[in-house]
Amino acid sequence: MFRVILSAFSCDPSKGSEPGLGWNWAIGLASRGFEVHCFTRNIGKTEIEKQITPENLYFHYITLPLGLERLYRFSTAGMYAYYILWQWFAWRKARILKRNLKIDIAHHVSWGSAQMGSFMHKLGVPFIFGPAGGGQEAPLAFKKYFKEHWAAEEKRAKVTRLMLRYNPACSPMFMKAQTVIVSNPDTFKMLDSFGVKNIKVSLDAALPDSFFPQHPIIKSPQKGKLNLLWTGRFLPRKGVLLLLDVMKELKEYKDIVLTVVGDGEMKESFLDKIKEYQLQDTVLWKGKVPFEEIKKYYRDYDVFFFTSLRDSCPPQCIEAMAYGMPVITLNLHGQGFIINDQTGIRCSADNPEIAIGELKAAILKLSQNPELVKQMSEAATEFALKQKWEEKINTIVEQYYPTV
Structure with missing residues (x-):
């Protein structure tokens, strides 16, 4: 059976947006007959376990040790640090799984932010990243609509560029990814300017029947x-x-x-x-x-x-x-x-x-x-x-x- 490691940081069948995206990828790949191993946060476990899922869909819940879960809500910087650490621990657990099973592909779908990256490329199997965004920046002319939050918006744009260069889960990943799928032209331009190859475009949003x-x-x-x-x-x-x-x-x-x-x-x-x-x-x-x-x-x-x-x-x-x-x-x-x-x-x-x-x-x-x-x-x-x-x-x- 064709085996997929799916990296879906957010995955929750009861929600839309990013959590719903992770869930739909997991259930959709399993519906094709693939053996899917979905790595996700523990926070969605309760809702996931309420569902009747295919026998070929397995969830691996990753929780950070030593009280590091608190990082997620500590600050924006803490959330970014948490996410990178979570990706690292998810990769380590996936690596153990790979020792016992033949894995055909690893695919990262959530978060769908190019600058946040993934460590799953280190598994040594074909790796796909996306669809993902992240290249959008709010127009300066509209700063008044952000009120006191504009400084944070400017900071986000600067952090995005820094993350693309220095995030350990990012730059090496783009070098090794078989395909990088982006969800909009802004992200295509951003990654292209950083020399990323094999970029394709596909909307990351979709709907279930x-x-x-x-x-x-x-x-x-x-x-x-x-x-x-x-x-x-x-x-x-x-x-x-x-x-x-x-x-x-x-x-x-x-x-x-x-x-x-x-x-x-x-x-x-x-x-x-x-x-x-x-x-x-x-x-x-x-x-x-x-x-x-x-x-x-x-x-x-x-x-x-x-x-x-x-x-x-x-x-x-x-x-x-x-x-x-x-x-x-x-x-x-x-x-x-x-x-x-x-x-x-x-x-x-x-x-x-x-x-x-x-x-x-x-x-x-x-x-x-x-x-x-x-x-x-x-x-x-x-x-x-x-x-x-x-x-x-x-x-x-x-x-x-x-x-x-």
């Missing part, structure tokens, strides 16, 4: 009315305050309403700005909801409005398109790569003034053109149906794995 509605949902709102939706964590880089600057310009259009689902560190700034702009009638905040409940919002709203200022390959965009939602977004990073002119409208990210004007115009355009919304909804649905985990995993296996 179970996420899709039973029947396609095609949006066709009433002319002059538009129900917008934004979902995600209220991180500084997610642009939640940019949302409100756009909605301020649309305040007179009472039938254009934005519903925001999410929570996080920018919540107070977000709620304060709603009051300052007097947007209580046109911006509705629902807070954080369980991942399974998000489908209801995708089903009930017309257009997805996404304003992230730094994102690798935002899964929310594909989730929304699975429910027929056209996407209005910035032509930036992952979302600029995912969305095209048939599935939504991409607006300039040159500076806030231009962005606000173009985002406002895009919303008004769709509010006055139900037929265009319908056409984009059909195209979005068609695109999302091609982004299923089974197809994505099959494509990467067939293109980049050794002959099975």
